Amino acid sequence: MDVPSSTWLLTGGAGYIGSHVLRALRAAGHDAVVLDDLSTGLRERLPDDVELLHHDLLDPGLGAVLADLTRRRDVAGVVHLAAKKSVPESVAEPLTYYEHNVGGTVAMLRAATAAGIGRFLYSSSAAVYGETAAEPVGEDHPTLPTSPYGETKLAGEWAVRRHAEAEGLGWTALRYFNVAGTASAALADRGATNLLPLVERAARSGEPVRVFGDDWPTPDGTCLRDYVHVEDLAEAHVAAAAALLEGRSPGALNVGRNAGTSVLEVIAAVSAVRGHEVPYEIVGRRPGDPARVVADASRIADALGWRATRGIEEMCASRP
Ligand SMILES: NC(=O)c1ccc[n+]([C@@H]2O[C@H](COP(=O)([O-])OP(=O)(O)OC[C@H]3O[C@@H](n4cnc5c(N)ncnc54)[C@H](O)[C@@H]3O)[C@@H](O)[C@H]2O)c1
Numbered sequence: 643m644d645v646p647s648s649t650w651l652l653t654g655g656a657g658y659i660g661s662h663v664l665r666a667l668r669a670a671g672h673d674a675v676v677l678d679d680l681s682t683g684l685r686e687r688l689p690d691d692v693e694l695l696h697h698d699l700l701d702p703g704l705g706a707v708l709a710d711l712t713r714r715r716d717v718a719g720v721v722h723l724a725a726k727k728s729v730p731e732s733v734a735e736p737l738t739y740y741e742h743n744v745g746g747t748v749a750m751l752r753a754a755t756a757a758g759i760g761r762f763l764y765s766s767s768a769a770v771y772g773e774t775a776a777e778p779v780g781e782d783h784p785t786l787p788t789s790p791y792g793e794t795k796l797a798g799e800w801a802v803r804r805h806a807e808a809e810g811l812g813w814t815a816l817r818y819f820n821v822a823g824t825a826s827a828a829l830a831d832r833g834a835t836n837l838l839p840l841v842e843r844a845a846r847s848g849e850p851v852r853v854f855g856d857d858w859p860t861p862d863g864t865c866l867r868d869y870v871h872v873e874d875l876a877e878a879h880v881a882a883a884a885a886l887l888e889g890r891s892p893g894a895l896n897v898g899r900n901a902g903t904s905v906l907e908v909i910a911a912v913s914a915v916r917g918h919e920v921p922y923e924i925v926g927r928r929p930g931d932p933a934r935v936v937a938d939a940s941r942i943a944d945a946l947g948w949r950a951t952r953g954i955e956e957m958c959a960s961r962p
Pocket residue numbers: 653654655656657658659660677678679680681682683684697698699700722723724725726727742746765766767768795818819820821836
């Protein structure tokens with residue numbers, strides 16, 4: 643991709659996805675400064691020569707931190723990933739999620755605009771769609787999130803879009819589907835809520851992983867999701883950054899593979915990589931789980947020329 647190199651302010655850059663985005667930006671010739679409060683992020687995920695602004699989005703000093711940064715560096719835009727991401731935690735503590743995910747995004751928009759930064763790339767989620775009727779799910783599908791987490795990601799998108807329109811900023815929101823895999827053990831997802839880490843844990847411990855229902859209207863009766871390798875996802879951010887640098891605002895874009903993989907297929911893929919059967923037990927359906935969530939990924943291909951190149955086997959093989 644022939645785009646000028648530039649410096650990006652990457653929030654959440656010490657996290658699972660952010661640390662992959664950081665590497666992809668640098669591999670494409672860009673530079674990045676990371677802003678992260680290290681609440682779930684890890685300092686050791688950052689290369690030594692990356693500047694870390696160890697700061698909470700909600701801290702009132704955010705404006706001064708960005709003003710100081712833009713006095714020292716020419717910042718092309720913000721890549722905003724810092725957020726809380728646990729659906730069950732968001733149900734138990736909705737206000738914490740509204741505060742961090744919506745309040746944090748608003749604070750970053752204000753501080754970035756005041757500091758003269760004119761581009762904003764926002765990390766969104768397939769959770770904005772909620773229980774989807776369509777397969778695959780396109781960006782124009784109604785957004786009816788079923789959890790406070792999904793609501794906060796959608797409200798963040800709205801804030802970004804409305805503010806960008808009012809201020810003439812370039813913007814895009816990437817709606818990630820199920821993110822999996824890692825570039826290295828050090829960058830792996832440490833959270834224990836996504837399916838792949840849970841299956842990996844079962845493979846190591848021998849404790850069966852729970853499968854919520856095998857009577858869904860899907861080929862093998864278990865739920866279908868669209869898994870995307872975190873390194874493909876990171877490359878989507880580089881493509882989006884390039885579009886923003888060209889003066890485009892691609893809006894909201896799905897990041898998925900347009901391929902549904904069932905829970906049993908994920909377990910089989912991990913078993914194949916491990917060379918032994920991963921134990922599992924079928925339990926009842928979990929309320930609120932949609933049977934199928936598969937991305938229509940055609941808009942991002944048209945807008946950014948991005949397509950995922952890694953399959954489920956590579957996600958399972960790139961385990962910590
Ligand atoms: N992991 C997924 O499957 C998935 C799917 C869809 C969307 N997302 C979105 O991707 C983004 C990154 O998720 P992740 O999986 O890398 O999670 P993560 O917890 O590994 O990373 C989040 C990072 O943000 C930082 N952070 C959180 N709150 C902050 C605050 N108030 N101020 C400063 N820093 C703060 C954390 O320290 C961490 O480094 C989130 O916005 C999440 O909603 C993730």
